[in-house]
Amino acid sequence: MIAADLLVAQNIGFTIIAAIMVIGALRVVTTSNVVHAALWLVVVLAGAAAQYVLLAAEFVAITQVLVYIGAVMVLFLFGTMLTRARIGAETDLNNKNWFMGVPVAVLLFATLVIALNDGFGDQRLPSDSPVVSTQQLSDQIFGPYLLPFWALSFVLLAAVIGAIVLSRRD
Amino acid sequence: MLVNQFLMLGAVLFCIGVYGVIVRKNAVMVLMSIELILNSVNINLLAFSLRNGSVDGHTFALYVIAVAAAEVGVGLAMVLLMYRNRRSIGLDELSEMKG
Numbered sequence: 001m002i003a004a005d006l007l008v009a010q011n012i013g014f015t016i017i018a019a020i021m022v023i024g025a026l027r028v029v030t031t032s033n034v035v036h037a038a039l040w041l042v043v044v045l046a047g048a049a050a051q052y053v054l055l056a057a058e059f060v061a062i063t064q065v066l067v068y069i070g071a072v073m074v075l076f077l078f079g080t081m082l083t084r085a086r087i088g089a090e091t092d093l094n095n096k097n098w099f100m101g102v103p104v105a106v107l108l109f110a111t112l113v114i115a116l117n118d119g120f121g122d123q124r125l126p127s128d129s130p131v132v133s134t135q136q137l138s139d140q141i142f143g144p145y146l147l148p149f150w151a152l153s154f155v156l157l158a159a160v161i162g163a164i165v166l167s168r169r170d
Numbered sequence: 171m172l173v174n175q176f177l178m179l180g181a182v183l184f185c186i187g188v189y190g191v192i193v194r195k196n197a198v199m200v201l202m203s204i205e206l207i208l209n210s211v212n213i214n215l216l217a218f219s220l221r222n223g224s225v226d227g228h229t230f231a232l233y234v235i236a237v238a239a240a241e242v243g244v245g246l247a248m249v250l251l252m253y254r255n256r257r258s259i260g261l262d263e264l265s266e267m268k269g
Contacts (some may be wrong), residue, residue, distance in 0.1 A: 014176075060216065063232060083249060094194060101188075104189070112184070120172075121174070125173055129220060155240055
């Protein structure tokens with residue numbers, strides 16, 4: 001490794017944010033309080049937005065903050081409050097054979113680590129790539145990816161109508 | 171920065187999400203674990219986009235975010251319906267289809 005292209009500041013930032021994200025994700029799947037899990041999920045999602053900024057994706061990071069932290073978390077908290085009589089620690093959040101999850105996750109992670117080390121080894125990201133502008137992104141969406149964009153509009157429409165139909169009482 | 175450090179972060183989050191989907195009984199918690207999985211996929215898409223110098227990964231990441239929002243909306247509506255009908259959102263009690 002050459003010291004000049006180590007990008008010390010970015011690497012320190014990546015490490016700190018990644019550690020916070022992993023701790024937050026572990027708390028999401030281990031905590032016994034649904035509201036705490038939702039708030040730890042906010043930490044993970046905000047960390048993901050920071051990683052997107054490190055990956056030169058400003059617009060996606062802003063969208064992540066708006067859509068996930070703004071809208072999806074409100075939905076989760078509403079869902080928690082509408083389906084729970086009490087808010088606090090609970091004892092029966094896990095399956096009775098929950099221990100089967102540990103070997104599955106560990107084996108999956110080992111496989112992924114081996115595959116990634118084989119495939120990408122010590123390849124580097126380009127350190128001088130410009131930030132992707134919103135204009136480039138919109139040229140992509142409304143150019144070659146217009147048809148998926150239409151399909152996505154119909155998916156959102158169907159989801160809105162479906163949510164209303166499912167949850168209205170009559 | 172290495173490509174692998176972002177891909178490893180994605181792999182860690184993905185495995186934690188899979189663990190949550192397997193372990194949790196509460197339907198809302200399973201939806202949260204699915205959000206973890208979708209975010210790890212987005213990190214991978216953006217890392218590959220930067221590595222290959224193309225904007226396609228950003229487009230896919232935006233589409234994934236939109237589909238995830240739609241999925242959470244419909245999923246929570248289904249959870250509400252389940253709670254209204256049986257006063258519980260435990261996934262292990264939905265066993266009518268067991269043969």
